[in-house]
Amino acid sequence: MYAIxxxxxxxxxxxxxxxxAAISDATFQIKPGELVAILGPSGSGKTTLLTAIGLINEPTHGKVVIDGATVADEGWLPGLNLKRLRREKIGFIFQAHNLIPFLTALENVMIxxxxxxxxxxxxxGRAIELLTSLNLGHRLNNYPTALSGGEAQRVSIAxxxxxKPKVILADEPTAALDTENGKNAMILLKKLAVENHSAILVVTHDHRMVEGFDRIFEVRDGKIISEKRNGVAK
Amino acid sequence: MNLAIRDIRYNKGRFILTSIGLGLLIGVVMSMGGIYRGLIADALSILNSTKADIWVVQQDTNGPFAESSRIPEDIRYRIALVPGVAQASPLSFQTIQIERMGKSFRFFLIGFDLSESGGPPAIIAGRNIRQKHYEIVVSKAMKMEIGEQIRLGLHNYTVVGITGKMVSSSGDPAAYVTLADAQDIQFKKENNAIRNDRERIGAKVAELTGYSPAQSKLLKQNIAGITETTHTINTVVVRLAPGANLQAVQERIRRWNHFRAISDEEQAEILVEGMIEKARMQLGLFRIILLVISAVIISLIIYTSTIDKIRVIATLKLIGAQNRVIVSLILQQSLLMGIIAFVIGYALILLTYEKFPRRIVLESFDLQALFAIVMVICSIASFAGIRKALRVEPAEALGG
Structure with missing residues (x-):
């Protein structure tokens, strides 16, 4: 069964x-444990694709299935609790980490x-375990303003x-990081995809950040124009 | 996890300052309620301490507090003979303004008969008046010492006792002297003025024709005697005998003695509704305006605070937070601000109420009602913020 x-x-x-048409006729499947990138310049439709999969933006046409459950088929399926599905099935990682400023690192995960x-x-218990596994055990009670960019992004990942979502959607997760921290974040995501058996879909415009990804879709003007598997064009 | 508390904890400086500002405003609203209750307490303090059943005053007047009332002193004996009357005590009232320690100083002087009721309710220092003349009991608010002397009219009076916080309906502190002294202070003229009056009466009598010299002399003496009398009082306070019918006694005094007999309840109504009604309306209007200002301020604070948190709210929505989580964040902050502001306002009044020139009376019912109003205002004021928050799209969390 596919995750997406x-x-x-x-x-x-x-x-x-x-x-x-911000995105048109996009078709693909992502398996659990796969790390996939959608690569494209600004305005190419990659964030629209992410928000449609993330149950934020209702697709005009087509079908979306998350963890085996159809959520959209020519629009959202009636009676769907989108918030609940997002809560249970999807994890989000943001461009600017989007940590809640008045919560500590620990509380940001606990919430x-x-x-x-x-x-x-x-x-x-779960939040401490997660943050410790991401080498943030010493930063549990720090507010986001006291964290470095890399640390804040790791809290966001935690x-x-x-x-334990089946799907993790990351919107430009390295945009606010320097190259080294950006690469480290991507390495971490790959490790987590395998360990947690989650499908990770990363949207980015930065070619340097997608090394080692299982698959890379390139998007232009709302269309997927190519797919590379382990760096090899399909 | 309570997000409202976490946000307040993080932004405590801003929250505390805002709450203090709001607290001062609520303190003013509270003090206005206290001033109104104080006005009532002041207006009724002499009334309540006198413990009268009926106030006998000049016919067709609302005396002796709301209007001037002058009646002859000897009427007390006729009132005392009315069936059902246990005690009839004469009282005189006058407002006096003197110079004291270089400043003008006003007080309300009550003259009472030593053997009757109407004197100081409780002596908290010194003693009550024992001599018929030249002793005075002052209220605590006059800030005078035992043994201190005060010049009133033609004589010096020695402070022999201090009574509690007794004030007139206009808030002036009260002092007590004997009825005879009060009448002297109010009516007794200086010797030269008496001589002048006698000469003027003599001249008028001399103009009259048809009287023999002996008759003229007698007439002159009698007229002078009448004009020089000080035996005038403002009211006779009546205490009824057990089982006496209030209305029957009132009717009897009105019908046969030609005075107005006002029951204690009616007197209270005259004082409260007649004398402080406008002050009540004025204070009420101020309170409403201040509460509206508070509501607008709370609304603005909560709304701008919500605008500051748009990204946080969008993130919460994106990670699946229910609407109640978002609503609680805003509503709880608004209510907490109201609660803290109320406590600050209350503390402010508790610390300062004794320094107010007029009495502040805080009644628990008023405080509870104001607290409920503040909570309702906070709930309504957070409406705009909640509406804004619920309209935030989760997608706003995405992007840089």
């Missing part, structure tokens, strides 16, 4: 003569767990992994 299945996914903004109905004690 996308079939002829299309998103059109506007109507009539002003209609613009994702508490929202998913874990008790405070369970959430704290938050994304907190609920």
């Amino acid at each position: 299945e996308v079939e002829r996914l299309t998103k059109i903004y506007g109507r009539g003569v002003t209609a613009v 994702a767990l508490e929202i998913n109905q874990l008790t405070r004690r369970e959430a704290k 938050r994304a992994l907190a609920n």
